[in-house]
Amino acid sequence: MPNEPQTDQSQRTESAERLARPLIQLANLWGISTSYIDQVGTYVEIADDSLVTVLGALGVDATSDELIDAALDRKRADLHxxxxxxxxxxxxxxxxxxxxxxxxxxxxxxxxxxxxxxxxxxxxxxxxxxxxxxxxxxxxxxxxxxxxxxxxxxxxxxxxxxxxxxxxxxAASIPLPPSMDRQRWGWMTQMYSVRGADSWGVGDYGDLKRLAADAAAKSGADFMLINPIHASAPITPLEPSPYLPESRRFLNVTYIRPQDIEEYVELANEHTEQAQTVVGEVQALHARVADDNLSPDPLNINDAWDAKREALQIIFNIPRSAERQQQFEDFKKQAGEDLEAFALWSVAFEVWGAPWNAENDWFHKYTKSSPEVQQLKAEHHDLFEFECWLQWIAAEQVGAAQQAAKDNGMALGLMQDMAVGVHTYSSDVWWSPERFAVGQVTVGCPPDFYNQQGQDWGQPPFNPNYLEATGYQVYRDMVHNMFSRAGAIRIDHVLGLFHLWWIPAGKGPIAGAYVRYNHEAMLAVLTIEASRAQGMVIGEDLGTVPEFVRTVLSAHGVLGADVEWFARVNNSGNAGDPYMPPSDYRKFALASVTTHDLPPTAGYLLYDHVALRDELHLLNDVESFRKSAEAEQKAMLDLLTSGGWLSAEAAADVPNHVQEVVEAMHRMLKATPSLLLQAALVDGVGERRTQNQPGTSTEYTNWRVPLCGPDGKVVPTEQVFDLPRVQALSAIMNA
Missing domain, CATH: 2.60.40.10 (Immunoglobulins)
Incomplete structure (x- = not known):
């Protein structure tokens, strides 16, 4: 039996001999694809040992020929x-x-x-x-x-x-909201990177509210796409990646703005000695981290949260009115057992400590049925209530940001980003491990041009059999919760609705296999929830995505993602091949110049991505990648000049005309038929630094880069939409 992946440039399907093998038949019956076509059209067969591991993650023992035959017989009998x-x-x-x-x-x-x-x-x-x-x-x-x-x-x-x-x-398709009577545009931003005077060293929901209102009123934007705001761990050190959350059902409470909480606002307006004492304590905690708001250095997310959490505990103890307490009780009742799970998991973190080390691994030692867990809740009931309260406050503040966006004229308001999955030690996995395939596999993607070694995101995948058996309830709850405070949802790696790349532990991304999901079921959920919220769904369909996936998504009203740097003729994956004219972009798409996984356009034009990947040892062949990047840029400049969006003089001297090229790429964007257009806030202010470098974790300061201008100075929340560069880019998008 073959033990390594087989690749062939000419072969396109598996042979009859391979398809007749019991292991291959068993894998396919359990929804595992035993071959695939990669980004550049190469046929790849999945190795036997990868299939055996992935089957094991689904609860099927395929470690011998006898066990494979027995499992195949059982599966066929069950289906019969x-x-x-x-x-x-x-x-x-x-x-x-x-x-x-x-x-x-x-x-x-x-x-x-x-x-x-x-x-x-x-x-x-x-x-x-x-x-x-x-x-x-x-x-x-x-x-x-x-x-x-x-x-x-x-x-x-x-x-x-x-x-x-x-x-x-x-419905057969997600209906377009009434506001989509014409092409609409908006901004993309990493909200944590934008800070104002009242921030706590990290951008928060107060900043988001101001950004959304100003983006609408001062720039004419119709939406604001933000990084995922799913829940994080309750105590430091925090995981910086918003794409590796601890729960997708709940919100990131580290983004709460303490000063905006109703009880604190009321207390700050009182003049009693007791009230001023409490206000003074909160102000002192804010002062401890406020200087970071003007620092261009990587965000100090841990000090920020340590100070803010103390302030939030003080505010939690402020008495609430009967009406406000009832609102809190109603929130807890509506959130149900999932909130209890997340709150108890959070309490365990604070009381027992992080479970990463074997000597303190309560995560695997205890379950929701363990008497120690119920004792924990009884002994630390106030802390349990505090964690529930944080979720209520976060929901209020995100809702306020969405309302501010709509009140100031945005057609859609917030566009929330949905991460692919959750952390291995997340509350979801601890409380309901049956929802996931845990222990033996993680999710990622196979090698492609931009990530030559593939990616391992370190997340346990949803168990497709659990989803099917439970009517997709967990997915329904998550989507409903997101749409309750957003006008649109962007699904990161939308291919995950169809299949996910499961990577056997310790084998690396190249050794993975695609596991199929019931995309029709998840599309039905998205359609129901989007219809009820009069919202939109955008699927990030970049990279290795079969054409039939894009066809299915479009038929169901899910917009795709067209990015200028990736939009080559015939969807070619080869850098240097011609770029398609903007008139050939899809109508049902969110079109943009860049994404959060690329450097800002200024940095990309100056080859910062080549230098950074080389520095981080992410390239198998540095010189080849550099030449490909140069060919890619030449092809882009050729299109910009031939279309009349950029002068030949600027194209011939990019380093001295970076801003002109950036604006030309956005003018070209306006020539697309796409329903939604997106400009990046980093492009508006002239930032060059990469927010996230795929394929790294601690090697680079991912997700901790504050918003700065070309001079390296921080751009405060209050000034963003008054900047001449931002106004100039807004004028292009409004033309």
Whole structure:
């Protein structure tokens, strides 16, 4: 049996001999792709040992030929006698016949319980005999378009056994919001990087509120795309990457602005000695880190949170009115068990310490059923309540930022970014490990041009079988929560709706395999939630993405992502190949000049990405990468000059005309038919430094680079949209 990946430039599919092998058949039955086509069109076969490890992560022992044969027999038998699948997807106008399999001679019955309450009419779900399959009769279950959009429960009985399914009933496509009557544009920013006088050394929700309001009122922007604001650990040291959160269900409380909390505002307006004492304590804590707001050095996220957390504990103890306390109680009730999980996990961190070391690994030692965990809650109830309160306050402040954006004229407001997954030690994994494939695999992506060694993001993937068995409830809750305080959601690595690259522990990204997910189910959830919020969904579909994925997403109203530096003719992955004219960009897309994983455009034009990757030893062949980058830039300049967006003089001397090239690339962006256009705030102010270098963690100051101008000085929140450079770029986007 082959043990290494096989690659072939001419071969496109697996041979009949390979497909006949029991291991290959078992992997495919469990949703594991045993081959793929990489970014430059090379056919790649997945090695046996990778398939065995990934099967093991799904709970299937395939470590010997005998075990493979037994597992294959069990899987086929289970599918043969499955009464009905646990999740059913029904899009308007799309026939989706579902098999119901009952013992030969049995007569199945079906009923539907509606999300809104009550039972659905009999004609909403009908059964029709289709065929006999040995000892099983097969019926076809048809869901009517008359079933209301939403989440419903269906029961099927064969007279002896009963099975339940969740029906995800969605429109055929996400409808465009009424505000999308014309092309709209907005800013992209890493909100933590933009700080004002009232910040605590790190950009926060108060800064976000000001940025959103000013972006609308002063620059005419219709949305603001921000980094993920999913929850982080409760104590320092913090994980700096917003793309490696501890929970995607809840919010990052380190971004709270203490001075904006209602109880503190009221107390600050009082003139009693007690009130002024409390206010003075908070002000003193703020003063401890306020000088960092003007520092161009990497953000000191740990000192900032240590000071802010003390202030928040002081404010938590300020008495709340009966009305405010009721609002807090209602928030806890609505958030349910997931909030209890996150709050208890946070308390465990604070009381027991971080579980990274084996001698303190409470994460693996205790579960939600352990008496020690319930004792922890009882003994530290105030701390538990504090963690719940932080989530309530964060939700209020993000909601206030969204409201400020809309009040000042934004069509969409906040565009929240959805990370691919969560940290291995996250609250989600601790409380509900059954949701994930943990221990043996992590998520990443295979090698491509921009990341020659591939990427390992260190995150445990969702278990697709759990999602299917539970009607995607955890995904529904997450999407609903994000849309409650946003006008749009951007899904990072949207390919994850279709499949994720699972990497066996210790093997490196090249040894991974794609595991398939039910993209129709997740698209149905996105459609339902976006429709209810009159919102939009954007899928980051860059890199190694099959064309059928883009076709499916577009058909369902999910906008793609077109980036000028990647938009080559025929989607070529070869640097130096011609760039497509802006008229060929997709209409249903968010088009931009750059992304958060590239240097700001000024830095990219000056080859900062080449120098940085070389310095960090991320390149297999430095000289080759440099030549490719030069060819890439020449192709871009050729398009800009031929289209009339840039003068030949500027193209011939880029180092002395960087800003002209930046503005020319945005003028070209305006010539696209794309519904949404995006400008990066770093391009507006003239920043050069990279926010994130893929393929690194501690080797580079990822996600800690403050917003600065070309002079290296910090650009404060209050001044961003008054800068002449930002105003000039805004004028281009508004033209």
């Amino acid at each position: 006698k499955q009464l009905v699948q646990p999740t059913i997807v029904k899009f308007t106008g799309v026939e989706n016949p579902v098999e119901v399999r009952v013992p030969a001679g049995a007569t199945p019955t079906v009923s539907i319980s509606l999300e809104q309450g009550g039972q659905g009419a009999a004609d909403l779900a009908t059964l029709e005999f289709a065929a006999n399959d040995d000892d099983v009769d097969v019926y076809t279950l048809t869901i009517s378009d008359e079933l209301p959009e939403g989440y419903h429960h269906l029961k099927v009985s064969d007279g002896s056994n009963e099975a339940e399914s969740t029906v995800l009933r969605a």
